[in-house]
Amino acid sequence: MTLSFDKPVRAVVTGAGGGLGRALCLELARRNARIVAADIDLAGAQETASMVEKLGSRVHALACDVAQRSAVAELASSAASLLGGVDLLINNAGVATSGPVDAIPQADWEWIMGVNLWGVIYGCEQFVPHMRAQGGGHVINVASSAGLLCTPMMAPYNVTKAGVVALSETMAAELAPANIGVTVLCPTFFRTRIIDAGRHHGENGASRAASKLMDRAKMQAPEVARFALDAAAAGTLYALPHADGSWLWRLKRLAPERFYQKLVPRYFSRFARR
Template identity: 85%
Template sequence: MTLSFDKPVRAVVTGAGGGLGRAFCLELARRNARIVAADIDLAGVEETVAMVEKLGCKAYARACDVAQRPAVAELAEAATSLLGGVDLLINNAGVATSGPVDAIPQQDWEWIMGVNLWGVIYGCELFVPQMRAQGRGHVINVASAAGLLCTPMMAPYNVTKAGVIALSETMAAELAPAGIGVTVLCPTFFRTRIIDAGRHHGEDNRASRVGKLMDRATLQAPEVARFALDAAAAGTLYALPHADGAWLWRLKRLAPERFYQKLMPRWFGKFTQR
């Protein structure tokens, strides 16, 4: 089942207070969607809704902490009431933490698991039954190339995003007979607030270097959102918008042991020296 924008799509976007979530909402508005935009930052998501409505589309703002199942259940109920059903769920909310595995405290593991993994699980658990009942729908789970490549010093982030990829692959097989499509988005670097709002341990200038890579990216949030929606409309499972991520994933699949024993340490060493 592919997602069609031939008629207005009823969409729910989490993490919509800025960054990629806001870009998703604006691109959906250009495609004449009706949107429930959710974020733990209510002021940010209200700003997103105002931007969407300037484009002539209807949107609703909702505060939601996706790490809390009751909050996601309330969001699902509100979306059904406001939109009359949901055709597209975009599980986008995410946070970041970085540092050596042995330097990251347990509370930061629990924090990132709650948002990045449990938030996606709750969204799928609570929205997919509605899609089954109506016999159609699509889920876009926002993961990361980090979930495919497992870059050093990002263990919690890698673990959560790899989990999102595994969940998406499982759902794609399970839900195809029900007419429900799944796309997992795996970008590399582009400018968002995720690094600035993250919890970082160990080397104190790694975040600034990542920020420079984000700024230099040729595809930024608007292009990534457009790429993901086009992938969903084409029925694509894996959406890798950035060429560097796609090529590194190919290299890993060709020679996984060499990739982690030789290529990744060499690349990461050069990155940390720059």
């Protein structure tokens, strides 16, 4: 389905308490959407809702831990009741961990898998049947260029985001006959709280480097949000808002072994020294 904002869209956004989730809610409000803003941090979701209301849109703030299947099921039921249906689901909630693959404890693997991957799976599982029943809808799964490029010191994050890309590709083919569109958003760096709230291991410098790149990025959360919604409206599967991510993805597809055996280690080593 090609998403249309010609009439009010009924949208659910997870991870709406700040960062990209808040930017998505605000951009949806500018497009006259009706919104459910969900976050494990209810106070953050309520703050987002207050900002949305000032733009004149109807919004409901709900608490939801996307790592819990029962919580996502309750979110889907509540959203359908509050909005009268759901046209757009944005699986945005996410966390981060970094460090050498052999230094990351199992608890952190389970934590990031629960939010970044299972949270998206639960969202699709619970909302897609509603979309089938109403005759269509659209899903935006927020992944990352990390799911396409898989750089060192980010194994758990890479694994979860690659899973989101694979899920989105599968859904795009599977759900097209049901008039349900899918977009997977794969940004590189922009300013959010994900690094500050992450779990980082070892003296790898990856989190500090990522923070610096986030601050330097020309395209920040508001621009990424607009890009994502425009991509969904255009029926685009892969949405890569940042030029560096787009070019690196093309380079990887052109020469994947050279990319991982030569270019990535060399670049990462040079960047770590800086």
